[in-house]
Amino acid sequence: MKLIIGNKNYSSWSLRGWLAAKQSGLAFQEITVPLFGEEWSRAQDAGLQPSSGKVPILWDDEVVVWDSLAIMEYLADKVGRERFWPRDDAARGIARAMVAEMHSSFQALRQVCPMNIRRQFELPEVPEAVRHDILRILQLWAEARSRFGHGGPFLFGTFGAADIYYAPVVTRFMSYGIGVPGFASAYMEAIWEHEWMQSWIAAAEHEEWVIEQYEKVPV
DSSP: OEEEEOOTTTOHHHHHHHHHHHHHTOOOEEEEOOTTSHHHHHHHHTTSOTTTSOSOEEEETTEEEESHHHHHHHHHHHHOGGGTSOSSHHHHHHHHHHHHHHHHOOHHHHHHSOOOTTOOOOOSSOOHHHHHHHHHHHHHHHHHHHHHOTTSSBTTBSOOHHHHHHHHHHHHHHHTTOOOOHHHHHHHHHHHHSHHHHHHHHHHHHOOOOOGGGTSOOO
16 A cells, blocks of 8 residues: 655644554555645646645555545455444444544634644634634543543543544644643643654654745744
């Protein structure tokens, strides 16, 4: 398999696809195409990005899957859904809803606080729409941890699909100094210290590419 991703410092969707590939346990070749650079245009021209120039993209022989959620579901079908989703019906239902909500929502947080692992920002103020997103995310984390998180430090105990989807949110909260309650801080630490996240973070810190629009202090 080949997984095409963007810059590790900036591409939150690439992080989700990459974590899903790691969670599958399957071997894959990682191909980085820097966002908006010359290689990005060449990759589109060569047909490596069939999804209108978006990443991540998974190539598995003749199968091409784009969109991080589709990639995760494709891999779950290959290796067994229990590797990604809780076995308990109630937990699995909530996990699916949380992943779907992350996939489609929280536009204010995404816009005001783009992922930038290398930087620490000070928000002059947190816009109301962003505050609403943050509170909703904390509500979701609190419900998952209190009801289903007894088997480990992650949202549903063991690392899985929901953690894959909220991992970029953890990096955002850290980069922008978002204050969170103790239970959320402990969860964020568990995500940040996960060996796969540490590998991704180290690679992001050593990248040479800089995208100026993501380096500005939000206003």
